Amino acid sequence: MAQKGDLLLQMKGVQKRFGGAIALRGTDLSIRAGEIHALLGENGAGKSTMLKILAGVHVNDGGTISLGDKPFITGSPEAAIAQGIAVIYQEPSLFLDLTLAENVFIGRQPMKGVAIDWAQAQVEAARLFAELGVPLDPKRQARGLSIADQQVVEIAKALSMNANIILMDEPTAALSASEVERLMTVMKSLKAANKAVIFVSHRLDEVFVISDYITVMRDGATVSENPVTGTDLQKVIKEMVGRELTELFPKTENKIGGVALEIKDLTNPAYFRNISFTVRHGEIVALAGLVGSGRSEVARAIFGIDKYTTGSVKVNGKDLAKGSPVAAMAEKIALVPEDRRQQGLFMIAGVNRNISMESFDRIKGKIFLNFKKERALTEIWREKLSIKYESQSNPVESLSGGNQQKTVLAKWLATDPDILIVDEPTRGIDVGTKAEVHKLINAAAGEGKAVLMISSELPEVLGMADRIIVMREGHKVAELSRSEATQEKVIAAATTGSKGA
């Protein structure tokens, strides 16, 4: 059994590339027994890639990883578990109809002769829960457990497999405040048992309460590794952001007109409360905040995908019916959704079929669709957005991510919307295409469209927006003009902002 302070895991100069994209360009990480180690960084900094290498999902291209005095065997999740590494994901994957004891010992049930020894499994599971400081009943079903308690079961399962390094990927993102407390208790128990915990979190306030060490990553490399007493919030934020804002986002000054979209006291208690803001013609307003802060849900409520309980949405001064995308589209609102594969596109349908989807009126005679007009429409948008494909009828699933995103944009721009809502418009696409998408959004604002942009990428938010609204845990915590917004202010509001604001 490891003693407190023993070096359990050491990563040195670890590299990983995916095709042409470099995910890790030389990261270092040292983990000791009995420590809680926070891994921080913006989206795309390489945290998840690190975790996935340790979980055996990816294989590093360079650098060394050692466990104690042995080299780490990469590339197999089973091998990672055998070497004492367990991963707890944000969304636990328990078998909801089985009991907790069955979940903990699934596939490795203790045997008595040829029969499973359930009594033994239950005793063992109860002992693990007690050790973690959360006395769950091993005989109850997993269905109905809170997410936090499901995570506890996953952790107990990890312990039953003799894990001594527990990786947690944003474990608190989906938890309420009291559940976070509970998870912290568990993390402290693990620490007391001389296990090591590595966790990724965007909630900086929590990080400073619970961790012993903080490693900050940026652009695939380790920026700093400090004991929590040797750093502070301001320093960590600076290290996370790091880079200077370059000319990547050429902001064009547009003529800003009257109010196009007015949101007032919009509330859906499950996701957001009392959200109010306006977007004017020609203006780009960014909705910033962490993933899970309720930004996308606000967009969905405006467009009518979901209903809201109280509040109002006004378009050009007129009330918009709630819960009806048809009504929203009639008022010339367009929503380019967060998940282009699930929500934005019909993946097996051709590029032309996707682009014409919202524009039947433009390609229709009295009753029937005119395929010639459809081809012409597709060609217009291929040219405007420089979408690359072999043939118009190629299914969009065969296109690259960037070209898929352009296809979704084309579909909605073809409706000539007055109000364009874009949710994470550049997620997962390469830098060159990103700049093109930014130019398109700027151009849309230049034509007098009101643009509401949701983005997790700070440089994008600061580079593009005329105004920035920051959300945290379902509340609007800050509204910053272009001149007063800084990366530090936005991050501070998104992670620690007070809900009274």
Added chain:
Amino acid sequence: MKLKLRFTWDTSILLILAVVWVAASLTTDNFLSSINVSQIFSNTSEITIMAFGVIFLIILGEIDLSVASILALGSSMLGWSYAHGAPIWLAIIICMAVGTLCGFINGFLVTKVGLGSLAVTIGTLALYRGIANGILGTNTINEFPEFWTGWGFDTIGTSFIPQSLPIIILFGIGFALLLHNTPFGRRTLAIGQSPEAARFAGINVVRHKIIVFTFTGFMSGVAGVIYTFRFSTAQADNGIGLELLVISACLLGGVSIFGGIGTMWGVIAGVLLAGSVESWLTLREINAQWRTIVTGILLLISVAAPVLINKAKAAKVRAENKS
């Protein structure tokens, strides 16, 4: 504009159909005789008519197992109302109206109550036939005006074309245009490909499904009229088991059981293929068990082949776009 023939399941099924016809005419004396071709068309008429609706449902990602029971209920109502003094035109309208109502009930239960269409239509499969039994019991009504029974049975003049065929062709053209050349058809395919993306595209998915269930019910009612006059019989067990043949024909015609993919001419070819194979085996005097086995094998191939073809196609396109 040049016509590009792509190798997909619905093009290949035409090829298979041609092969079956050639093979059948070489191995039997009278496969392509006018009387036999006429038989193939008229034997498949109810299946074809019902498939025009069911193809839309399968593309939507839904299913209707109750179509043959709707046929029977419609047929029973036709016979019962005619026997109780209603004029024949009214009895025919009642049959189609009952079908439409049954389809609407299916759609309502699936969308508004939120039950799965498999479960709902297994239920209504029993329910609708049960009501038909309640109306007619074991009675059979087979006194109908000669004009109508002739219409169901005779051919046009001295040709081999069944009198009911022009109607089927008209419906076929109408539904093919609806599926492939109208926004309604595009939305049907879209909902089947991704219900979630369809919602984000502003499609009223619930309304759309109710409409499709309802016109599938209407078509089953039309099939009920044809069936009744073709056999001059209204009884509660009319068309028993036909629902499986309808669904088989759709799958055989390349409609994806997972939704989102399907063409009308594929389904028509599917119906004709099933009918032709059946007829071929009958002429060869191969017994009924073997005929069922052959149909089963055809069906398995038809379900597996499109999946394999599409996989190969997608891989090819991906490889091309990468280079």
